[in-house]
Amino acid sequence: MKNNFPIFQNNPDLVYLDSAATGLKPASVILSEMEYYTKYSANIHRGLYQISQIASDQYDQSRQIIADFIHAKVNEIIFTSGTTASINLVAQTWGQQNIKSGDEIVITQMEHHSNLVPWQQLAKNKKAKLKYIPVTSDFLLDLKSLSKLINPKTKIVALTHVSNVLGTINPIKKIIQTIKKINPKTLVLVDGAQAVAHFPIDVADLGVDFYAFSGHKLYGPTGIGVLYVNQKIYSSIPPSSFGGGAIKEVFWDKTILDNPPFCYEPGTPPIAQAIALGQAIKFIQKVGWSKITQHEQDLTNYLFQKLTTISDLKILGPNNNGQRLGVISFAFSKPKSPAPHDIGDLLSQKFNIAVRTGFHCAMPLHHLFGFDTGTTRVSLGIYNTHQDIDKLINGLNYVVKIFS
Amino acid sequence: MDDLYKEIILERYKNPKNLGTIKGGIQVEEINALCGDKIKIWLEVKNGTITDAKFEGSGCAISVAATDILMDMIKGKKIVDVQQMSGAEIENEMGIELSSVRKRCAYIGLEAIKKIKNSLNNL
Secondary structure (H helix, E strand, O other), rough: HHHHHOOHHOOOEEEEEEEOOOOOHHHHHHHHHHHHHHOOOOOOOOOOHHHHHHHHHHHHHHHHHHHHOOOOOOOOOOOOOHHHHHHHHHHHHHHHHOOOOOOOOEEOOOHHHHHHHHHHHHHHOOEEEEEOOOEOOOOOHHHHHHHHHOOOOHHHHHEEEEEOOEEEOOOOOHHHHHHHHHHHHHHEEEEEOOOOOOOOOHHHHOOOEEEEEEEEHOOOOOEEEEEEEEEEHHHHHHOOOOOOOOOOEEEOOOEOOOOOOHHHHHOOOOOHHHHHHHHHHHHHHHHHHHHHHHHHHHHHHHHHHHHHOOOOOEEEEOOOOOOOOOEEEEOOOOOOOOOHHHHHHHHHHHHOOEEEOOOOHHHHHHHOOOOOEEEEEOOOOOEEEEEEEEHHHHHHHHHHHHOO | OOOOOOHHHHHHHHOOOOEEOOOOOEEEEEEEEEOOOEEEEEEEEEEEEEEEEEEEEEEOOOHHHHHHHHHHHHHOOEHHHHHOOOOOHHHHHHOOOOOOHHHHOOOOOHHHHHHOOOHHHHH
């Protein structure tokens, strides 16, 4: 598998365990982006000349690939710059229009700052109430709390599909059913940033209203992301930025906007990135979900088993219960142990191992469980091997020895 | 032994010499949100000169060791002079060269002291 990722030709010893931050890119994705610039570099939907038409076709095709990938309709896919932009788009357009003083917004205690701060700011500006679904001591969402938290004032629930710290997979379908049973008008936004590269997503089956994800965590390029919007609710989302490509007709005194999704995408989009994202999805489909999920589950089991052999290592996340992904955050519990930064620095310098250290954009969650100096996070991708994990464990044992 | 984590750094991390608080001292704190380092510093200043310096905090080995070493470096110095110090002087004293990310850990104590308002310099 590593042969498919050119970065390993340039860094043969690299042990990359930070796929939750960004996925590495397969050659097909890199080539596809380069091909746009070298073979048909033209703007889309404007030129009648040949290369512009090729660019337009490739761009449109990519939107279709993405729609099929998550079982959406093609006009339900809005291109954004990433998950953060997708969530902000909802908070700033739908939120501006629909949230009023006294309304309630519900999120969870395990959100990435990207799915927390936009709602916190919106609630503050609108004098709305922001409520949190608690995380239990076994690092799962407290679903029993839903009956108390959701009420007729609840306008939206925004929650993550997979926690970028805990690795917990939330039972989204069940949660949405529960929410809609209490208040059918409550909309649900799911942050899929950590999910899309690891198991199949079916937005129709989940019953979700908004689904946000990034291209770069899906082994695609940076700068491109997706907001899925259930087409039934488009009318409640007024576009908030305007310009070329998003309009049908412009007069001196008024403008007729284009249909969704185009009215949300003014300006020249990241064309090469959008096209290459389609190729990233094709890459995943070529490998196949059964192979990906099996491989990553095997590695998660192995990683869990190995990490638990290291004494005083405390995992911030659920046990290996089959309802979690290979995103494992941990810290040493004894005082004067190596801090996350020390671990990350030593692993990199001595062993060329890439892990993430700190709060992983989830500060309140770390404080909730007393991990006040952050954690070291290991996250797996399609290219990782048992050998990578052996090297990590060897590196961690070395760090422990240095500090003993 | 690793260069970055040589004996002096690890020793200062495990057993800092200047741990504690100073009653009635000037108190400042600084956090490094990136990694969760949190340092509180107490300075006793007489006639503009730092007569004692102590700190408390949690963080990585580099931030704790660097702050402990900094406390030694600044005692007896004018606070105005300390506020002009560069981070490189701490690195020099530690005898290590840090990456740009780790510099933020090592400079945390100095950043805290730089926040002390000038009006206090005449204490």
